[in-house]
Amino acid sequence: MKKVLLWTLLIVGTLFLTKYANDATQDVQPHGATFRLTRQRVVSCGSGEIVLSGPDGPTRLLMDETWPSCSTFEAGQSYDLWLARGGKTGFITSEKSPWWRTLR
Numbered sequence: 001m002k003k004v005l006l007w008t009l010l011i012v013g014t015l016f017l018t019k020y021a022n023d024a025t026q027d028v029q030p031h032g033a034t035f036r037l038t039r040q041r042v043v044s045c046g047s048g049e050i051v052l053s054g055p056d057g058p059t060r061l062l063m064d065e066t067w068p069s070c071s072t073f074e075a076g077q078s079y080d081l082w083l084a085r086g087g088k089t090g091f092i093t094s095e096k097s098p099w100w101r102t103l104r
């Protein structure tokens with residue numbers, strides 16, 4: 001009987017911790033619908049706008065205050081960007097594109 005109670009307590013505790021971790025607020029709170037741009041190279045950046053070049057052609061975005069400085073993006077490097085829609089495009093996060101994605 002003690003083993004059944006112990007296993008039940010363990011399972012319920014795990015479910016509680018999982019729900020709590022999923023419901024906890026995150027550092028990044030996007031202010032609208034989010035979207036992702038993969039394999040993007042920064043063509044130009046500054047004056048509140050950024051021009052990206054990717055597999056679907058060039059993209060011009062108006063930047064809000066959430067974007068990092070333009071010097072963050074290395075020349076010739078491809079990035080996967082997670083962005084938020086709004087009056088201006090919000091920046092959520094970015095990472096360098098993996099080598100296998102840039103082969104295409």
